[in-house]
Amino acid sequence: MAKMSIEELKRIKEETTRETSLRTGTARIKITVHMGTCGIAAGAREVMNALMEEMAPAERADIRVVASGCMGMCSSEPNVTVEAEGEEPIVYQHMNANKMRQVFHRHVLEGEVQTDFALAKI
């Protein structure tokens, strides 16, 4: 891929500002990938990258992805927490790239909790 020029970046910025101004801009859903040593060793990085790949085409400014530290449940890593506004946070366990894609599409986008992968409600 050729390196983007500053002009291209500015054009993208203008387009994006237009688009985001149409949306509310506040995060409605927060997805936390736990990235302690335990999570990283168990594959949290691949989970995070799969999530990023799904996020890019979804173009949803109301979904926020964050990394955080270990949550103390090292044996069930990689753990991912999905917090949708007005709903109980769901912790998913033993995640991998494919399970993350499924959780993103079914739970985050369509609102259907994937109980097979869930560890707990908080």
Next chain:
Amino acid sequence: MKELSLHILDVAENGIAAGADQIRIAVVEQRQANRLQIRIEDNGSGISMEQVDRVVDPFYTSRTTRRVGMGLSLLDAAARQCGGDMRIQSEPGKGTQVDAQFVYDHIDRAPLGDMAATMTSLILGRPAVDFQYRHRVDGSELALDTREIRQAFEGLPVTDPRVFRYIMQTLRSGEERLRRGGQDQWRK
């Protein structure tokens, strides 16, 4: 950890947990000199001299939630198992610098692995932190500075889909180029 890039992710996360908002990561591969060097610097809270001495002990941690801390001990072990070493310099209130050296062609040296995935996880998972990343393989270099990207996008957050697509693409194609031994200079 299967890859050195996972250790880098882990040590950088330590810095962020210590309150850093700037992380500098440099990976230098010198194949002729048979050496691979990794440096991770943060401007977090830092640790005292006596803590530096104890930090590679897996049964030492400053954390209170659990009594073991594996991160730096694992990197230290990964370096020592292939004839390298790890050094930590730190000053309370200023930050920490972790240097690890590896013998490049040692049979027990873990592969560097997917640095693009490590950097995207860091940059996009920690949007409030600035990252300066440099990866040099012999004469070729890939450099990425989130402050420059932020400036170019005039304040748009790195979590904006277009900004992060740009970051992912730049890192992936840049790393690919380095792997192929391309001569292109990625620094503008």
